[in-house]
Amino acid sequence: MLDLLAGFVSELRSAGLPVSLTENLDAMEAVQHIPIEDRQAFKYALGATLVKNNAHWRAFETVFEVYFSLRGPEYSIAEGDGEFDDMWREMQEQMREGDGKGAQGGGLDSLTPEELAQLLMQALMNGDQAMMRALARQAVQRFAGMEPGRPVGGTYYLYRTLRNLDLEAMLEKLMEASRQQAGELTDLEERLEHDEYNHRIEEFKKEIEAEIRRRLVADRGAEAMAKTLRKPLPEDVEFMHASRDEMQNLKKALQPLTRKLAARLARKRRHGRKGALDFRNTVRHSLSYGGVPAEPKFKYPRPAKPELMVIADISGSVAAFARFTLMLVYAMQGQFSKVRSFVFIDGIDEVTDYFKGEEDIAQAIHRVNTEADVVWVDGHSDYGHAFEDFWERYGKGIGPKTTVLLLGDARNNYHASQAWVVKEMRQKARHVYWLNPEPRSYWNTGDSIVGDYGTHTDGVFECRNLRQLEAFVEKLA
Amino acid sequence: MAHRFESVQQVRDGLKSVNYLADEGIAGVVFIADRLGKPVLIEGPAGTGKTQLAKSIAETTGARLIRLQCYEGLDESKALYEWNYKKQLLRIQADKNSDSWSDVHDDIFSDEFLLTRPLLEAITADDPVVLLIDEVDRVEVETEALLLEILSEYQVSIPELGTITAKQIPLVFLTSNNTRELSEALKRRCLYLHVDYPDMDREKEIVLTKVPGVSENLADQIARIVRSIRQLDLKKAPSVSETIDWARTLVLLGIESIDAQQAKETLHILLKYQTDIAKAAKELSVDK
Numbered sequence: 001m002l003d004l005l006a007g008f009v010s011e012l013r014s015a016g017l018p019v020s021l022t023e024n025l026d027a028m029e030a031v032q033h034i035p036i037e038d039r040q041a042f043k044y045a046l047g048a049t050l051v052k053n054n055a056h057w058r059a060f061e062t063v064f065e066v067y068f069s070l071r072g073p074e075y076s077i078a079e080g081d082g083e084f085d086d087m088w089r090e091m092q093e094q095m096r097e098g099d100g101k102g103a104q105g106g107g108l109d110s111l112t113p114e115e116l117a118q119l120l121m122q123a124l125m126n127g128d129q130a131m132m133r134a135l136a137r138q139a140v141q142r143f144a145g146m147e148p149g150r151p152v153g154g155t156y157y158l159y160r161t162l163r164n165l166d167l168e169a170m171l172e173k174l175m176e177a178s179r180q181q182a183g184e185l186t187d188l189e190e191r192l193e194h195d196e197y198n199h200r201i202e203e204f205k206k207e208i209e210a211e212i213r214r215r216l217v218a219d220r221g222a223e224a225m226a227k228t229l230r231k232p233l234p235e236d237v238e239f240m241h242a243s244r245d246e247m248q249n250l251k252k253a254l255q256p257l258t259r260k261l262a263a264r265l266a267r268k269r270r271h272g273r274k275g276a277l278d279f280r281n282t283v284r285h286s287l288s289y290g291g292v293p294a295e296p297k298f299k300y301p302r303p304a305k306p307e308l309m310v311i312a313d314i315s316g317s318v319a320a321f322a323r324f325t326l327m328l329v330y331a332m333q334g335q336f337s338k339v340r341s342f343v344f345i346d347g348i349d350e351v352t353d354y355f356k357g358e359e360d361i362a363q364a365i366h367r368v369n370t371e372a373d374v375v376w377v378d379g380h381s382d383y384g385h386a387f388e389d390f391w392e393r394y395g396k397g398i399g400p401k402t403t404v405l406l407l408g409d410a411r412n413n414y415h416a417s418q419a420w421v422v423k424e425m426r427q428k429a430r431h432v433y434w435l436n437p438e439p440r441s442y443w444n445t446g447d448s449i450v451g452d453y454g455t456h457t458d459g460v461f462e463c464r465n466l467r468q469l470e471a472f473v474e475k476l477a
Numbered sequence: 478m479a480h481r482f483e484s485v486q487q488v489r490d491g492l493k494s495v496n497y498l499a500d501e502g503i504a505g506v507v508f509i510a511d512r513l514g515k516p517v518l519i520e521g522p523a524g525t526g527k528t529q530l531a532k533s534i535a536e537t538t539g540a541r542l543i544r545l546q547c548y549e550g551l552d553e554s555k556a557l558y559e560w561n562y563k564k565q566l567l568r569i570q571a572d573k574n575s576d577s578w579s580d581v582h583d584d585i586f587s588d589e590f591l592l593t594r595p596l597l598e599a600i601t602a603d604d605p606v607v608l609l610i611d612e613v614d615r616v617e618v619e620t621e622a623l624l625l626e627i628l629s630e631y632q633v634s635i636p637e638l639g640t641i642t643a644k645q646i647p648l649v650f651l652t653s654n655n656t657r658e659l660s661e662a663l664k665r666r667c668l669y670l671h672v673d674y675p676d677m678d679r680e681k682e683i684v685l686t687k688v689p690g691v692s693e694n695l696a697d698q699i700a701r702i703v704r705s706i707r708q709l710d711l712k713k714a715p716s717v718s719e720t721i722d723w724a725r726t727l728v729l730l731g732i733e734s735i736d737a738q739q740a741k742e743t744l745h746i747l748l749k750y751q752t753d754i755a756k757a758a759k760e761l762s763v764d765k
Binding site for chain 1: 485501502504505506508510512513515517520655657658665667668669670671677701702708710735736737740760761
């Protein structure tokens with residue numbers, strides 16, 4: 001047991017979760033109080049002792065599943081293979097009985113795909129968990145075409161299974177069926193039914209995924225499997241290569257992050273040093289000492305909030321990064337006295353107004369992507385022209401309180417760099433920073449000329465993921 | 478030491494008897510906390526019953542709840558202990574002539590002159606207590622250090638008196654709304670519990686137990702609508718307490734089953750931002 005736990009913890013660590021020694025010891029003590037058969041409680045006991053950040057919970061769950069629920073019989077925790085098989089057999093017997101009446105004979109295995117689909121639809125309709133699980137097994141067995149030792153990832157099997165099941169059409173059919181059942185549905189009911197079925201189908205998908213994983217682990221062993229399933233934590237996902245799912249997670253992670261950052265910055269600003277003597281307040285407090293100003297009071301310092309100008313490249317390769325930074329900056333614009341934003345590809349346009357009076361930042365970003373006039377000639381990044389244009393049209397706006405943020409990979413398609421603009425900016429502005437979403441090792445390779453611009457800025461920062469972006473923004477305000 | 482709970486199931490049943498419906502995660506963590514004698518750090522969105530959990534545990538175990546509400550500027554004298562200056566002064570003046578200096582000196586730093594604050598009170602209590610440290614994320618990082626000794630050792634060191642150790646280990650709950658990252662040192666000493674919005678079935682149960690006079694059918698509808706709303710991309714998703722408020726309103730209005738119009742008219746109880754309300758109203762009435 002202890003060996004198993006040690007392996008589990010080291011896998012968590014390699015997945016990027018910070019597990020300290022004391023936490024490890026706590027976990028070992030905790031599991032002694034929980035009967036190992038109670039899988040849910042066991043999971044939460046481990047989770048409570050090892051995972052101290054909710055964003056890491058998903059990673060934990062995956063590793064847990066691989067390590068515990070899918071182990072061979074000697075380790076298997078309840079709901080593991082043994083019990084499951086019993087249930088499965090029971091299901092099949094029930095099926096047989098049912099089939100007997102229908103005079104078809106045979107178990108789930110001998111059903112035609114159409115009958116299988118029919119069964120699945122019924123199960124989804126009634127929210128029958130056990131049946132859904134059994135069907136997930138059957139579907140994987142039948143459609144995934146898994147062969148031992150085949151070096152294919154789980155996603156491939158998942159894709160194959162889902163393609164055969166055609167769950168999209170299933171949703172339509174379900175809606176149709178419930179419409180028939182209840183007669184006419186109001187819009188609200190329709191919407192609720194839709195969500196309900198969607199939810200059940202999602203659950204069914206998860207069952208399938210778990211089933212595929214279960215089989216893969218049986219084939220390859222837990223350690224190898226855990227390694228292939230290892231995914232970066234939300235804060236470590238790279239902007240430039242994030243998948244759609246990861247993008248969603250990133251967006252979710254962004255909101256609490258801005259709240260945290262704003263709270264931290266506000267606190268930092270208030271609790272700096274003490275300000276000048278507050279005469280009025282001191283006299284007021286001297287009354288409780290009989291008129292002796294025994295306790296001097298000071299004014300809170302109110303350091304000026306920086307003014308921010310964000311100039312972002314929104315061409316394809318770095319668009320996601322620009323979007324994120326803009327979101328982050330606007331989500332915490334209370335921390336800056338003024339924020340102006342500009343976007344460019346080879347032409348430049350001011351987009352500050354899109355964010356004004358728009359409560360929904362995502363909506364504003366959408367407008368930036370669709371409405372901003374950023375194409376000058378051919379829609380390939382031209383930093384030189386964009387900067388020159390910026391300097392002519394908006395350069396006057398830069399003052400000694402302004403901090404300028406330049407976002408982009410500086411891949412200039414071999415156009416002229418016009419680096420003098422950045423140099424001029426730096427002379428007028430308080431700070432000029434460059435944020436580059438590319439890994440440092442790619443800088444100044446190919447058509448990247450970040451070095452040309454970088455020499456004129458106060459610093460070039462690598463911002464590949466949320467963690468780095470957060471660190472930078474904190475430094476900024 | 479005697480444990481408060483025999484099994485995870487007992488925790489659930491106990492909580493249920495005081496109208497708190499715990500899921501497996503919550504009950505499991507409380508059980509482990511009791512066994513290991515460790516504090517529980519509860520995080521999660523506002524209005525999901527974090528504080529209520531501590532209250533309910535106190536109620537079901539028959540313990541006294543001692544609550545420390547955290548805020549910026551909280552310090553030792555408000556959280557741990559304070560010397561009763563006035564009383565000390567009186568003591569010195571009363572014995573001006575009789576006692577020698579050293580007697581007085583030893584005397585004025587004794588238990589009699591100590592004002593206990595929540596944390597000290599929790600560990601010196603003779604009766605069973607549950608200590609709730611509410612919204613711990615509001616104190617500054619430096620003040621967090623104040624809590625560390627009591628959380629890991631269940632003791633308080635007072636320079637003039639020595640170390641006061643707990644007579645019994647209280648159940649400790651810390652809640653956080655996650656406005657800032659808590660320090661590693663604090664997290665390490667606690668068990669971590671994330672309380673999220675309940676799933677649909679549990680929410681329905683909660684509505685049924687918390688709102689008198691609600692019908693099964695209405696509760697089901699409420700839970701389903703709230704789940705749909707939570708899936709939208711909102712500024713602030715409706716919390717459990719808002720769901721309950723909404724259910725109460727609907728019961729008061731005498732509504733047996735909600736239609737889109739009624740839902741739209743009462744949305745402002747569930748959502749607190751105009752943009753959110755508009756969005757939800759639009760989504761709920763559009764058929765897909």
